[in-house]
Amino acid sequence: MRLPTLRRSRSADPGVLTGPVRLDRRTKRLVGRLRPGDIALIDHVDLDRVAADSLVAARVAAVLNAKPSISGRYPNLGPEVLVEAGIPLLDDLGEDIFHLVREGDDLVIEGDAVLRAGEELATGTRHDAGTVAKAMADAREGLSVQLEAFAANTMEYLKQERDLLLDGVGVPDIRTKLHRRHCLIVVRGYDYRADLEVLRPYIREFKPVLIGVDGGADALVEAGHAPDMIIGDMDSVSDDVLRCGAEVIVHAYPDGRAPGLHRTEQLGVPAILFPAAATSEDIAMLLADEKGATLIVAVGTHATLVEFLDKGRGGMASTFLTRLKVGGKLVDAKGVSRLYRQSISGSALLLLLLSALAAMASAVAVSTVGKAYLGILAEWWDNLVFDLQRLFS
Incomplete structure (x- = not known):
């Protein structure tokens, strides 16, 4: 992807650049406001690949991170994505930078320092291919500790959601018919565009139930498909897609709190609550399985241990158990575009x-x-x- 031409400062140093800053502590929320050439200010410890991919797609000029982009807990994939795309990454700037800058301020990045109107606001660590490679090598040494924590989280989730996993207790009633049908569950994750393109003939022939998980509903619409269901906490799906007529299921916390429900009510979109400790992509799979789907095709979901850890949260432990529960029904489309590509020589x-x-x-x-x-x-x-x-x- 071609990156925008960066605005250089008057210094002859090619490592100096300027641009307007846009900031948010949630990277997922910030991406929707970014424009090409912006400097993104995030608060994201252990930057994951999905977040990095979205920043690259937004064609930002640089990324500033108040937290360490690689803490060393595990080899997260995001910084490598940014560096390979040629986007400068300056991290570990400290919490104060969020109080020192305002949305739209013109900032100057000079070496490992962030300046505004000649005043130095913060200094951090500027990454390149060498620093990222070294940090990733160090992080791999601590992978066993994270694996133990992941296993512990998995057992805790099993105790908490035993009835949901084993007997489907808590799965809501829905109007969309899934019995004896194929379901295509789309998460806006790794390689989702390529996999959706390869699956186009399958969608046309088998007409599966199309389920978008949060921003995955937008991904379906961008690919020319109309989602039948939208599942998630509603933090990254657009208003227009929410109003498209699909059945909406809001992912709630186990205690019933559902921040996403307020948004659907504001838009006048009827919604069903699904309280669960699992991730949104997992409850989509559990719902499809419980309602009798014969095949579940997953696009953009997490499949490997590194991907589970890359999300950097204990809730990913539900993914492992969900896949055990769904079993042979699940076909992961990840990598399909590399295995098979329709072409005519x-x-x-x-x-x-x-x-x-x-x-x-x-x-x-x-x-x-x-x-x-x-x-x-x-x-x-x-x-x-x-x-x-x-x-x-």
Whole structure:
């Protein structure tokens, strides 16, 4: 992806750049306000790949992080994504920077310092490919500790949501019919665009129930599909998509609190509550399984241990158990675009063209009208040759 041309300061140092800042402590919320060339100020310890991908897609000029982008707890994938995209990353700037700058301020990034109108506001660590590689290598050494914590969180979740996992207790009644149907669950995560493109023929042929998890509903609409259901805490789905007519299920905390319900009520969109400690993508799978779906195709969801840890939260422990519960129904579309890509080679096109020409020639040769046209064509060719011979003789 081409990044925007950065506005350089008057200094000849190519490492100095300026731009307007946009800030939010939640990266997911900030992305919706970013414009190409902005400097993004985030508060995101252990920056994950999904967040980094969204910042790259927004074509930001640089990323400032109040927290360490790689804390060393585990090898998170976000900083590497930013560095490979050529986006400067300056992190561990401290909490005070959120109080020192305002939305839209023009900031200058010079080395490891952030300045405004010549005044130094904060200093941090400026990352490049070398610093990220070293930090990632150090983080891999602590992976065993995180694995133990992940296992402990998994057992705690099993105790808390045993009835939901084993017996489907708490799964709400819905109007969308899932029994004996395929379900396509879309999360706006890794490689979701490529996988949705490859799955286009499958969607056209099998017409699965399309379930968007939060921003995954927008991903479906962007790909030209209308979601049948929207599930999540409603923090990253757009207003227009929420109003598209899909059945809306708001993910609530186990105690019944549902911040997303206030938003649906403001928009006048009827919604159903689904209280659970699991992640939104997991309750979508559990709902599809409990309501009798014969196949669940997952796009953009988490599949590997590194991806579980990359989210950096204990709630991801539900993902492991959910996959055990759903079992053989689940087909993960991640990587499908690398395994299979619909394409027609040049040799195949040439063969198709030659076959078509041969078929046309055969049809003309055996038909009465065709023979008449061939006679006219032969006579025209003879006359042309005769005229050329007279011209040069």
